[in-house]
Amino acid sequence: MIWNDDFETLPREAIESLQLKRLKQTLERVYATVPFYRESFQKAGVTPDAIKSLDDLRRLPFTLKQDMRDNYPYGLFAVPLDQIVRIHASSGTTGKPTVVGYTRRDIDMWAELMARSFVAAGAHRGDVIHNAYGYGLFTGGLGAHYGAEKLGASVIPMSGGNTKKQIMIMQDFGSTILTCTPSYSLYLAEAAADEGINIRDLKLRVGIFGAEPWTEEIRNEIEEKLNIKAIDIYGLSEILGPGVAIECHQAQHGLHIWEDHFIPEIINPDTGEVLPVGETGELVITTITKEGIPMIRYRTRDITRLIPEPCICGRTHVRIARMSGRSDDMLIIRGVNVFPSQIESVLVGIDGIEPHYQLIVDREENLDTLEIQVEVNEKAFSDEIKVLQDLSDRIRREIKDVLGVTSKVRLVEPKSITRSEGKAQRVIDRRKGK
Amino acid sequence: MKVEQISIFIENKSGRLAEVTEALGDMGVNIRALSLADTSDFGILRLIVDKTDLAKATLKERGFTVNKTEVVAVEVPDRPKGLFGILEILDRAQVNVEYMYAFVERCGGNAVIIFRFDNPEEAIKVLTQNKVNVLQGSRIYSM
Numbered sequence: 001m002i003w004n005d006d007f008e009t010l011p012r013e014a015i016e017s018l019q020l021k022r023l024k025q026t027l028e029r030v031y032a033t034v035p036f037y038r039e040s041f042q043k044a045g046v047t048p049d050a051i052k053s054l055d056d057l058r059r060l061p062f063t064l065k066q067d068m069r070d071n072y073p074y075g076l077f078a079v080p081l082d083q084i085v086r087i088h089a090s091s092g093t094t095g096k097p098t099v100v101g102y103t104r105r106d107i108d109m110w111a112e113l114m115a116r117s118f119v120a121a122g123a124h125r126g127d128v129i130h131n132a133y134g135y136g137l138f139t140g141g142l143g144a145h146y147g148a149e150k151l152g153a154s155v156i157p158m159s160g161g162n163t164k165k166q167i168m169i170m171q172d173f174g175s176t177i178l179t180c181t182p183s184y185s186l187y188l189a190e191a192a193a194d195e196g197i198n199i200r201d202l203k204l205r206v207g208i209f210g211a212e213p214w215t216e217e218i219r220n221e222i223e224e225k226l227n228i229k230a231i232d233i234y235g236l237s238e239i240l241g242p243g244v245a246i247e248c249h250q251a252q253h254g255l256h257i258w259e260d261h262f263i264p265e266i267i268n269p270d271t272g273e274v275l276p277v278g279e280t281g282e283l284v285i286t287t288i289t290k291e292g293i294p295m296i297r298y299r300t301r302d303i304t305r306l307i308p309e310p311c312i313c314g315r316t317h318v319r320i321a322r323m324s325g326r327s328d329d330m331l332i333i334r335g336v337n338v339f340p341s342q343i344e345s346v347l348v349g350i351d352g353i354e355p356h357y358q359l360i361v362d363r364e365e366n367l368d369t370l371e372i373q374v375e376v377n378e379k380a381f382s383d384e385i386k387v388l389q390d391l392s393d394r395i396r397r398e399i400k401d402v403l404g405v406t407s408k409v410r411l412v413e414p415k416s417i418t419r420s421e422g423k424a425q426r427v428i429d430r431r432k433g434k
Numbered sequence: 435m436k437v438e439q440i441s442i443f444i445e446n447k448s449g450r451l452a453e454v455t456e457a458l459g460d461m462g463v464n465i466r467a468l469s470l471a472d473t474s475d476f477g478i479l480r481l482i483v484d485k486t487d488l489a490k491a492t493l494k495e496r497g498f499t500v501n502k503t504e505v506v507a508v509e510v511p512d513r514p515k516g517l518f519g520i521l522e523i524l525d526r527a528q529v530n531v532e533y534m535y536a537f538v539e540r541c542g543g544n545a546v547i548i549f550r551f552d553n554p555e556e557a558i559k560v561l562t563q564n565k566v567n568v569l570q571g572s573r574i575y576s577m
């Protein structure tokens with residue numbers, strides 16, 4: 001099933017001509033209404049009428065998260081506040097949050113893209129959508145909510161937290177679709193087991209997981225533990241919120257990015273140069289229909305590549321590969337680039353440890369140290385010390401093989417690593433300020 | 435002829451050992467013998483108790499990682515070379531000792547040692563053949 005056949009299966013030439021038309025309109029609008037864009041275009045020596053093809057997009061300057069902070073709160077809005085019907089903000093881990101505003105048409109467009117995404121994931125009318133993304137300033141909860149209503153499914157606005165109640169409702173209300181972060185889905189499975197409920201026996205059929213990077217191995221683990229199909233969804237508040245891109249349930253390989261609303265580019269994060277299609281780099285997105293706060297060449301910091309090959313589901317929109325990490329999640333340990341997702345891939349492949357881990361990075365005598373804390377479960381536990389030491393040696397060796405970094409592995413008791421109800425905190429970097 | 439032992443994974447942080455003993459005490463479980471093996475990060479507490487299954491269930495419920503293994507309780511003469519005599523028998527039969535620890539109570543005039551073997555059946559066979567007294571589980575739990 002496809003939600004919007006007309007747009008989701010447009011031939012390539014039609015997508016591109018639509019993109020160019022909408023891009024030009026967006027550029028003219030932001031040039032006229034947003035001082036930040038006018039100045040940055042002028043500084044780069046381009047005007048909107050110089051953009052005559054999609055290739056010309058690369059002549060425009062990037063927009064950074066810092067630009068949003070510098071223009072806090074409403075400086076990048078392209079419409080007066082009396083046309084903004086909703087305001088969201090991302091968590092400001094460093095100082096002020098980044099603020100986004102939506103016009104009524106933006107909200108409708110978002111609901112449309114989320115409805116498309118639900119259908120791509122295999123949801124339909126009649127489904128009971130258990131929405132455990134946080135409701136509030138975070139875009140996850142309301143974004144998924146409006147899409148679920150647009151689809152005509154029954155949405156349960158659970159929000160995050162209160163895990164025991166989540167399980168009760170999931171069981172009693174017969175939830176068929178779960179939306180939350182991947183790490184929270186595993187926590188739910190574990191908490192259900194503690195209540196004596198096998199989450200595999202519930203009616204859940206599909207999980208739509210996003211808001212943090214996860215790996216193929218974790219997908220297998222979730223699918224096995226929850227007995228569902230696990231679908232990767234992508235979005236970020238600066239661009240829209242959830243529903244920018246999603247995997248189709250047919251292929252579960254790469255996320256279709258809705259190209260009638262966004263133009264994706266992949267750049268070399270160090271040089272800013274646009275990379276050939278298929279190469280891995282940082283995802284840059286331009287919005288071409290958003291009214292409230294259009295984004296021109298926004299640097300997402302997410303690392304991926306484009307998959308241009310046609311998809312078996314029939315959708316023609318290009319796919320982006322599963323995010324391999326964020327350029328700002330990347331740790332540099334003794335000069336080696338390390339993504340937490342690489343460590344996760346190793347850990348999930350080892351029997352007897354739980355998919356919960358934490359990385360502690362520190363500096364001792366000017367040398368970076370990496371400690372990996374992993375939870376031992378009953379399968380791996382033995383009354384003999386050497387068995388456990390073999391386990392931690394094996395983890396250390398495999399990490400070294402994959403990353404080329406020496407680490408210290410610390411086995412910890414099950415459930416001793418803090419469970420997150422939103423985005424998992426995988427890394428504690430104690431080097432800051434040292 | 436085998437004795438049930440529970441082992442518990444204990445992270446090296448203060449209070450964990452106390453929590454184990456408190457949990458067992460609350461359920462009226464009495465510890466008959468214990469040994470703690472430790473590394474810099476974690477330890478393994480091995481216990482022989484009077485109510486093995488209750489102890490295991492109680493600890494699991496409190497979130498501990500627990501498993502149950504079988505060990506062998508052997509009566510050892512309480513005199514010089516008493517333990518040596520036993521180990522010599524095992525060595526001749528090429529039975530490997532993973533670890534061992536002493537039991538608190540005595541059995542008559544003799545000491546009791548708990549052995550974890552890689553091959554407990556073989557160990558019991560050679561010990562019995564050599565007239566060493568291997569104690570029954572039921573005897574140990576109630577000693």
